[in-house]
Amino acid sequence: MTDPRRTRLLNNCQESNGPVIYWMSRDQRVRCNWALLFALQKAESLQQPLIVLFTLAPSFLQAPLRHYEFMLKGLQEVEATLCSLNIPFCILQGEPENELPRFAQKMKAGVVVTDYSPLKISRRWKKSVAGQLQVPLYEVDAHNIVPCWIASGKQEYSARTFRPKVNALLAEFLTEFHDIKPRSVSAELKPVDWNRIVQSLKADPALMPGEKAAANCLETFLVSRLASYAEQRNDPNAGAVSTLSPYLHFGQISAQFTALQTAKSNAPEIDRKAFLEELIVRRELSDNYCCYNDHYDSFEGLPSWAKVSLSSHSGDPREYIYTPEEFETAATHERLWNAAQLELVKTGKIHGYMRMYWAKKILEWSETPEQAFITAISLNDRYALDGRDPNGYTGVAWSIGGLHDRPWFERPVYGKIRYMNASGCARKFDIARYIARCEENDLFSP
DNA sequence: ATCGGCTCGCGCAA
């Protein structure tokens, strides 16, 4: 049974007699998906078929082929798994605000269910769809362990203020999932014509997409790397991190399932705690920021002490100034920074510690902090497999804009924003080895 | 190797 606090009704329409549609968006998986479970529950109580629908918006077509393939491969697996459960799946291409109401009408849908995202584009789509539908539109937070609006009703100042709220609710929300039984009633739908959606899909051997690959990735991490997580997570050469973020971003793995499995692992407590802090507190804090601050993707959204401080230093002379193109092509004077950019471009991922360093140097070497923000967001959105995600926006705001952080002593360009430099990296890990690995032609084995 | 200071404001205790 889905906790009713996970679910919100987005319009005031009455249920009618017809199939239940789950409009899958952020949570692209069958297992451990509260939105799918809620839709199933509705379908069962109304004795109606369930249809899962994915809308492929044209705006996503600008994403690099790697991202597109990663997502579509994952969706092919979703289709196959749903098929084995006797649940039809279909993909519509076009703007969701046009396609979804049209589809709901065509299928004579009785209820529509969707998953939750705090991003503006998603909120805009849902608002429009909720207004057009003649039937209820439910939104289910299937991404967070504690539903974003239950964890806190306002923008949190820092992890310190958010942590006790989330942790106190874990006893209620960090619960086990149950399996889905195959459906007996089904709606007839044509299978997805994958050839029409993309010419050829080839898997990226460095990073296999999909729910099964995500589950394997988690399993490997828990068995072989979690035990050194606390000590080695800030060493990009150690390969101690989970590498789950692309799967989490596309919803190919559930954060809640990940947390449950982590808690059960026999790694030392210090490592489990360190990983759960990142997985739960910091990840869900980024949804909180995007949910309650409309300017999450720009300088405007930053805390006022940071804006004041950065602005008062925006006229400071910069030792180096690069254009967005120079950043993009890894053409700065510093091999370490260029290596991080190469890692991002070649693999679609950037190590957590290096992502902070990478963003802070963009601040240091841009004409203005506003421009730095734009450059960092657009590079991350374009190249990171977990781009266009609350984590990315919040991470850039933390690095460049002191979000959720405290002020530190004042220095040129940075103002009171926490400073990082290459000697800090050198103290923590072997810089030369990191550079060599990033400059290699075929990335990437730790 | 380790430690304190840097600096602001939230949230709670009083």
Added chain:
DNA sequence: TGCGCGAAGCCGAT
């Protein structure tokens, strides 16, 4: 109104 303390650090002193 006062006080403790904080998402990942740096720097200089010991």
